[in-house]
Amino acid sequence: MKKELFVALSMLIGATAAARAADLSQSPYVKAPPLESGLYDWTGIYLGANVGYGVARDQSTVGFPGFFGAPVPPPESVTQAPAGWLGGLQAGYNKQLGSLVLGIEGDWQWSGQRDSACVFTCDDESTVRIEQKLRDFGTVRGRLGYAAGSVLFYLTGGFAVGRVDANVALVRALEGTVNAASFNHTLTGGTVGGGIEAALFGNWTGKVEYLYMDLGSVSDSFTTAIPGGTITTRVTSDIREHIVRAGLNYRFGGAGLASTETKPRAIAAALHSWSGFYVGANAGYGVGRDPATFGRATALGSGLPETFTIAPGGAVGGGQLGYNWQFAQWVVGVETDLQAAHQVDDACVGACELTFNTGMTIQRTLGWFGTVRGRLGYATGPALLYMTGGAAYGQVRTGITDLGGAGVVSSANATHTKGGWTLGGGIEGAISGPWSAKLEYLYVDLGNVSDTFATPALFSPPFRTTTVSGGIHDHVFRAGLNYRFGADSIVAKY
Numbered sequence: 086m087k088k089e090l091f092v093a094l095s096m097l098i099g100a101t102a103a104a105r106a107a108d109l110s111q112s113p114y115v116k117a118p119p120l121e122s123g124l125y126d127w128t129g130i131y132l133g134a135n136v137g138y139g140v141a142r143d144q145s146t147v148g149f150p151g152f153f154g155a156p157v158p159p160p161e162s163v164t165q166a167p168a169g170w171l172g173g174l175q176a177g178y179n180k181q182l183g184s185l186v187l188g189i190e191g192d193w194q195w196s197g198q199r200d201s202a203c204v205f206t207c208d209d210e211s212t213v214r215i216e217q218k219l220r221d222f223g224t225v226r227g228r229l230g231y232a233a234g235s236v237l238f239y240l241t242g243g244f245a246v247g248r249v250d251a252n253v254a255l256v257r258a259l260e261g262t263v264n265a266a267s268f269n270h271t272l273t274g275g276t277v278g279g280g281i282e283a284a285l286f287g288n289w290t291g292k293v294e295y296l297y298m299d300l301g302s303v304s305d306s307f308t309t310a311i312p313g314g315t316i317t318t319r320v321t322s323d324i325r326e327h328i329v330r331a332g333l334n335y336r337f338g339g340a341g342l343a344s345t346e347t348k349p350r351a352i353a354a355a356l357h358s359w360s361g362f363y364v365g366a367n368a369g370y371g372v373g374r375d376p377a378t379f380g381r382a383t384a385l386g387s388g389l390p391e392t393f394t395i396a397p398g399g400a401v402g403g404g405q406l407g408y409n410w411q412f413a414q415w416v417v418g419v420e421t422d423l424q425a426a427h428q429v430d431d432a433c434v435g436a437c438e439l440t441f442n443t444g445m446t447i448q449r450t451l452g453w454f455g456t457v458r459g460r461l462g463y464a465t466g467p468a469l470l471y472m473t474g475g476a477a478y479g480q481v482r483t484g485i486t487d488l489g490g491a492g493v494v495s496s497a498n499a500t501h502t503k504g505g506w507t508l509g510g511g512i513e514g515a516i517s518g519p520w521s522a523k524l525e526y527l528y529v530d531l532g533n534v535s536d537t538f539a540t541p542a543l544f545s546p547p548f549r550t551t552t553v554s555g556g557i558h559d560h561v562f563r564a565g566l567n568y569r570f571g572a573d574s575i576v577a578k579y
Contacts, residue, residue, distance in 0.1 A: 125235040125284055127181045127188075129338035135175060135294075137330025138526075139198050139219070140168040140560045142372050142398045142430075145322040147204050147213055161204045162433040164396040165217045165322060166374040168560075169197035175332065177228070186237055188228035195221050198326075200374075202393040204434060214254040215320050222247030222298065222326075224276050235284035235466045236514035238522060242277035245298045247324070251305050255318050264309040264318075272300040272324060279564070281512045281524050283468030288336045291470060293329070293512040293524050295562045297370075300324035327372055329526040329562055331510075357467040357515050359418075360411040361571045367525075368402040369563025371428050375449060377555035379434050395449040397428035401561060407460070409569075416469055418460040426451045426479075428559070446486040447553055454479030454529060454559070456507045467515035477507040477529045481557050483536050497538045503531040503557060519569045531557035 148160030177190030199218040223246055230239030249272060254265040280294030306319035375395040407420030428451040455478055462471030484498035511525030535554035 125232070127179045127186045127230075127232055127237060127336075129288075129336045130176070130178050131290075131334045131336040132176050133174070133332050133334035134172070135192070135194075135292075135330045135332030136170070136172040137328060138169070138560075139171050139196060139326055139328040140372055140374055141166055141198060141200070141219065141324065141326045142396045143167070143217065143322045143324055145202070145215070145217075145320060147215060147318075147320050149316055149318060160433075162431070163202050163204060163393040164430055164432065165200045165202060165215070166372070166394045166396040167198035167200040167217050167219055168374055169199060171196040171198065171328065171330065173223075175334070179228070179230075179336075181232060184232050186228070186230035186232050186239065188230070188239075189226070190228055190241070191223070191225045193221070193223040200394055204391050204393060212254075212256045213318060214252075214256070216252040217322060218250045219324075219326065220248040220250055222300075224296070224298070226276065230282075233467065233514065233516050236468045237282040237290075238279075238514060238516075239282065240277075240279045241294075241296075243275070244273070245276040245300060246271065246273045247298070247300050247326075248272075249300070249303060249324055251303065251320065251322070253305060253307065253318060253320050255309050255316070264307065266305070266307040268303070268305040270303050272303065274298065274300040274324075278328075279524070281468070281514050281522070282334070283465060283470070283512065283514060285333075285465050290334045290336065291465075291512075292332045292334065293470075293510075293526075294332065295524065295526075296326075296328040296330075298326040298328060300326070327370065327560065327562060357464060357469075358411060359409045359416045359462075359464055359469055359569075361569050362406070362408050363521075363567045363569040364404070364406045365565050365567035366402075366404050367422070367424075367523075367563045367565030368400070369561060371397075371399065371401045371426055371451065371559050371561045373397040373428060373430070373449070373451060373557070373559045375555050375557055377432070377447070377449075377553060379432075379445065379447065380552050391434050393432060393434065395430050395432055395447065395555065397430040397449050397451050397559075399427040399429055401426045401428070401563060403455075405565065405567075409460070411464065414464045416460070416462040416464055416471065418462070418471075419458070420460055420473070421455070421457045423453070423455040424561075425453050445551065448482075448484040448486075450482040450484070451557075451559060452480045452482060454531075456527070456529070458507060462513075469513040470510075471513065472510040473525075473527075474508040475506070476504070477531060478502065478504045479529070479531055479557075479559075481531065481534055483534065483553055485538055485551060485553065487551070499534075499536040499538075501534050503534065505529065505531040505557070509561075513567070521567045521569065523565045523567065525561075525563055525565065527561040527563075529559040529561060531559070533557070 143165040173194035175192035179188040196219045201216040226243035251268045276298040278296035282292035304321040403424035405422035409418035458475035486496045509527035513523035537552045
């Protein structure tokens with residue numbers, strides 16, 4: 086699992102704690118009054134940097150629209166899921182009107198997201214290898230937010246542009262053919278998302294943000310000469326990105342988190358009490374990135390495998406409950422949650438078996454999951470930046486449908502309840518009284534599954550078994566609402 090977001094949150098929490106400690110070390114004891122919205126103004130130009138993680142869910146089709154000297158095999162359909170770290174810079178302007186904040190922001194990101202697949206039998210004799218990479222991207226977005234004092238809850242959306250690289254290689258060793266091509270695309274589209282931003286100290290703010298980005302689709306093809314004619318290879322892919330990132334901003338102008346010259350520094354450090362028992366609900370989106378291998382075995386031996394990614398994607402939602410203990414500005418807690426999920430993905434593989442005229446549709450479903458996690462956070466005013474990790478469990482279903490020339494030959498499925506681990510982080514902000522809202526990312530690893538299915542002996546040579554194996558790795562992006570019992574709006578312990 087990539088740990089860039091975890092590291093980013095650690096750095097953000099550490100920097101905030103160090104700076105706040107330095108600022109408060111010179112302050113006399115002053116009882117902290119309630120934190121009012123007038124103490125903080127979001128108006129002004131700001132600049133900042135961010136780091137995070139992205140994972141795509143790009144539906145891709147690989148086929149041969151021009152196939153000389155033989156029937157055209159049906160295309161294979163797989164999901165490419167380029168994933169990796171990203172980081173960049175942002176600049177924007179906010180205008181606060183009461184509790185309403187309007188703004189515009191532009192950013193540019195460098196990305197290390199990439200994925201590859203090997204289809205139409207994956208060996209050195211005959212294969213198509215495809216690779217996709219998101220090189221960089223940028224957005225120009227409007228922002229609409231609600232300011233609860235020094236915490237800003239916002240929605241954002243607008244224009245997106247990105248550069249995508251694709252590599253395709255065709256290997257037909259029996260004919261002495263090896264051909265490869267590279268393609269570069271600049272794509273435009275749209276983005277939508279949201280986040281929570283909180284004042285840290287002075288004019289510095291920290292944020293956690295989720296973006297969904299749609300850059301449309303690409304289609305790449307090339308022609309290869311083979312004995313007696315040519316063959317055309319075509320790969321078509323959608324470009325759909327899910328991005329979570331942590332950022333740090335410095336705002337020019339506006340009122341910071343209390344003036345250290347005119348107001349007691351304890352106001353700037355007013356500590357919202359996070360202690361106590363809480364319950365809540367959440368909703369979001371999950372996308373898996375499950376490396377998979379598909380292979381067949383016959384009476385004559387093992388068949389040729391294919392390697393690709395299954396990326397179950399869909400809505401998730403559920404409930405959580407937990408307990409926090411607060412020690413000055415540090416918060417330690419435990420939380421458990423149970424999620425209903427509708428994450429599904431299909432892959433159509435084995436379609437190049439011209440001799441046997443058969444293919445295979447594979448479906449992976451994550452039906453539900455839950456976690457039991459510890460939380461470690463740093464409170465800055467009515468906002469909590471936290472890291473979280475612990476145990477995870479969930480139900481995974483793998484189904485196969487064997488396709489013959491006349492349609493469906495057989496179908497089967499296997500269901501597993503798996504255990505594993507989870508790691509992530511987020512930001513939570515007080516709204517009013519005992520109510521708070523959070524934005525959270527979790528990486529969930531449920532280990533590996535391997536399912537072997539018996540196949541009817543309708544072909545020559547007959548297939549005996551079909552095996553689908555791989556990992557269960559899920560990326561969860563969700564927003565939540567919590568109600569805390571026995572909440573005190575401010576606790577003055579300095």
